[in-house]
Amino acid sequence: MALRLPRIGTSQVAALILVLLANWMVSPQFFDFHIRDGRVFGSVIDVLNRGAPVALLSIGMVLVIAMRGIDLSVGAVMAICGAIAASLADSHTLPVVLAAALGAGLLCGLWNGLLVAVLGIQPIVATLILMVAGRGIAQLITEGRIVTFSSPDLAFLGGSGSVLGLPTPVVLTFGMLALTLLIVRGTALGLMIEATGGNPRASALAGIGTKLITVAVYMWSGLCAALAGIVAAADILGADANNAGLWLELDAILAVVIGGTSLFGGRFSVVLAVVGALIIQAMNTGILLSGFPPETNLVVKAVVVLAVLLAQSPRVAGHFAGLGVLLNRSRS
Amino acid sequence: MNFKALLLATAFSGALVSAGVHAADLTIGFSQIGSESGWRAAETTVSKAEAKKRNINFKIADAQQKQENQIKAIRSFIAQGVDAIFLAPVVSTGWDSVLKEAKEANIPVVLLDRDIDPSGKDLYLTAVTSDSVHEGRVAGEWLVKTVGAKPCNVVELQGTVGASVAANRKKGFEEGIASAPNVKIVRSQTGDFTRAKGKEVMESFIKAEGGGKNICAVYAHNDDMMVGAIQAMKEAGLKPGSDVLTVSIDAVPDIFKAMAAGEANTTVELTPNMAGPAFDAIIAYKAKGTVPPKWIQTESKLYTAADNPQAIYDSKKGLGY
Structure with missing residues (x-):
């Protein structure tokens, strides 16, 4: 049951620290904390809280990508599950609401998994179907309007609720991270996922139930997306089917890639995917605090992402090493 | 044949209006963008209510945010020989040819909520939008x-x-x-x-x-x-x-x-009531030939x-x- 530590990750953690320091430079109160109503407030908490949905998505996404798959439907699944949760919140108890929303997420994952594993459809196409149709399903559930609710039980799961002083979404994310780590690293499952991603045929011949694992991984991704959808709906006390989770699948994929997991499958790190999600959110929060005009948001984001990815590229690292050698030579 | 029928219909509905019955025979087609937002849904609901108030036969085509669907809807309205077409354009360009077809069929077009590219100004009767x-x-x-x-x-x-x-x-x-x-x-x-x-x-x-x-x-x-x-x-x-x-x-x-x-x-x-002023403009246009201004601005009311x-x-x- 030994939990393995992430094998690499220096560049990701360094990037996160650099982005946080940059935030501190543009906004000196960035690391300030204060406690109100038994809850910690501060920009760092905002980063964790606002980053929770993408972090949750990336926990599921990293497993899918490790299997050489991709799940484009997570944003739409968020919208579906948020819509279900918000529609039921005022008329049903919290366990029923959660069961319905999480169940819907698992069902969406099952659909994706069956398309990919049983019918053999390319993952990008298979999940594209639900990405497009899913938002429509969510709009059907909400009838195209923003469904609001006033249930304090569900609202507790959003940014306004807190557990041990931390916003509930942060606690849920860490809980999900711990659970996922326990399942994939505490057992041989992680190894089987990496093997399937590396070479599905060889893995099948070696006796790994690749189809079952594929379906299970897509279902886990659906579950993570459902949780993210519940958090997003609980946060704004309503479900906005048109906008909830919109384009977040791309942020989740980016988080996984920043976390060093290859899109060609194989080796993966769940922790670093979450670090990737936090880098993205730290950047977003920093831009909001900086007072830059909004037209520059995407440019700033693109430059930082490029820098983080370049720092991970072995070739660029090689060049820097070469530069170091040159410098040493000129010095001697 | 179309033109004669239209003239006849116009004269007929004009006679009805002057007789005090409100535009009972007007058929108006509305190419709505879709249900992108709550406001859009409210606009559709209010349009239906306003049509009912005026006893207008009102047909709504939902374009699901696609221009080609709107163009298809307009062509089908022209084929059905409606008295007027309302259009909430999803984009501002690419309307010239289909609006020309409507103009040739002598069907006035009223833009709701959004304007189109300036080159098409003579292709529609009026635009009802907010500033x-x-x-x-x-x-x-x-x-x-x-x-x-x-x-x-x-x-x-x-x-x-x-x-x-x-x-x-x-x-x-x-x-x-x-x-x-x-x-x-x-x-x-x-x-x-x-x-x-x-x-x-x-x-x-x-x-x-x-x-x-x-x-x-x-x-x-x-x-x-x-x-x-x-x-x-x-x-x-x-x-x-x-x-x-x-x-x-x-x-x-x-x-x-x-x-x-x-x-x-x-x-x-x-206001989600863009159709109301548009209906009034069309009724006046059909009844008395009153050409409305090119732009009808809706009220921006402040609530406290x-x-x-x-x-x-x-x-x-x-x-x-």
Whole structure:
């Protein structure tokens, strides 16, 4: 049951620290904390809280990508599950609401998994179907309007609720991270996922139930997306089917890639995917605090992402090493 | 043959109107964009109600946000020989050929809510739209009047970057507060017209402006962002509506709920009733040949807590927002 530590990750953690320091430079109160109503407030908490949905998505996404798959439907699944949760919140108890929303997420994952594993459809196409149709399903559930609710039980799961002083979404994310780590690293499952991603045929011949694992991984991704959808709906006390989770699948994929997991499958790190999600959110929060005009948001984001990815590229690292050698030579 | 039939129909309906029966035989087709937002859904609901009020046979085609569907719908309306076509264009270009077909069939076209590319000006009868610069100006002038001579730092939640509505509402607000040097926009960021982003951006604004103590008012380009911002302020221990003034645009039901609870101050209405004035223009045009002005501007009404927000909420919430 030994939990393995992430094998690499220096560049990701360094990037996160650099982005946080940059935030501190543009906004000196960035690391300030204060406690109100038994809850910690501060920009760092905002980063964790606002980053929770993408972090949750990336926990599921990293497993899918490790299997050489991709799940484009997570944003739409968020919208579906948020819509279900918000529609039921005022008329049903919290366990029923959660069961319905999480169940819907698992069902969406099952659909994706069956398309990919049983019918053999390319993952990008298979999940594209639900990405497009899913938002429509969510709009059907909400009838195209923003469904609001006033249930304090569900609202507790959003940014306004807190557990041990931390916003509930942060606690849920860490809980999900711990659970996922326990399942994939505490057992041989992680190894089987990496093997399937590396070479599905060889893995099948070696006796790994690749189809079952594929379906299970897509279902886990659906579950993570459902949780993210519940958090997003609980946060704004309503479900906005048109906008909830919109384009977040791309942020989740980016988080996984920043976390060093290859899109060609194989080796993966769940922790670093979450670090990737936090880098993205730290950047977003920093831009909001900086007072830059909004037209520059995407440019700033693109430059930082490029820098983080370049720092991970072995070739660029090689060049820097070469530069170091040159410098040493000129010095001697 | 078409032309004669139309002339006959026109004369007939004209006779009916002059006889005091309101346009009973008018058939009007409406190519609606789809249901992209709550406002759009409300516009559809209100259009149907307005048509019923005037006894007009009203056909709505939902284009699901696609121009080709709208073009198909217009062609089918032309084939059915409707008396007029309403169009809420999803994009501003690419309408020339289909509008020419309508013109050749002598069917007047009225644009609702959005305008099209200037090259098509002679291809439609009139456009019923709101002036989004004016909406921003109304919001700004209200704030200037309310704060008086006190210094006031405003934070602005912009709509989606690049959206013309966002640019216009920003411009109008700046014009509205131009006369008052004590009212200043200190921070401005995009909240993408959504609640979630509105809340996130407001949280950062509060942190960046000394826990919100330096913020005197919030201006949001739409009510949804303001609903999110109000939640952010409440969670940070501020009192929106009293500590921090709020002014936003659209007049969706939920902002009236906040207003009734004393958490929002004012909203400027983007009326969902674009079809009403359009129906009146068409009836007058068919009956007496009165050519309406090229642009019919809808009213940008300002609502405050004094306007019985609870009653407005109750009347608006059934419209499909």
